[in-house]
Amino acid sequence: MPTKSWHGRIASGPWRRTYVVGAVIALYLNVFFLIAQFFMKIPALKALAPTQSEPSFLGTQVVVMLIFIVLGVLAPKRFPAETVRAA
Helix, strand or coil, rough: CCCCCHHHCCCCHHHHHHHHHHHHHHHHHHHHHHEEEHHHCHHHHHHHCCCCCCCHHHHHHHHHHHHHHHHHHHHHHHCCCCCCCCC
């Protein structure tokens, strides 16, 4: 009996779109905290935003958020709900 891949069994139909959007959100949160760590640990960035409430920090986070919003909208369109089967 042939085995199906994870994407063939679970991430098919509408769940594929849910998976893709969830992956984009998870990646955004990782990048959000990565940027926060950069501003805390890198001396040049810490000098720009010592309390992480300055415009440079907030502007960086807004730009990253906008990028991920665009990715979140485009990603489900690039990975449609129908499952592609190999011949």
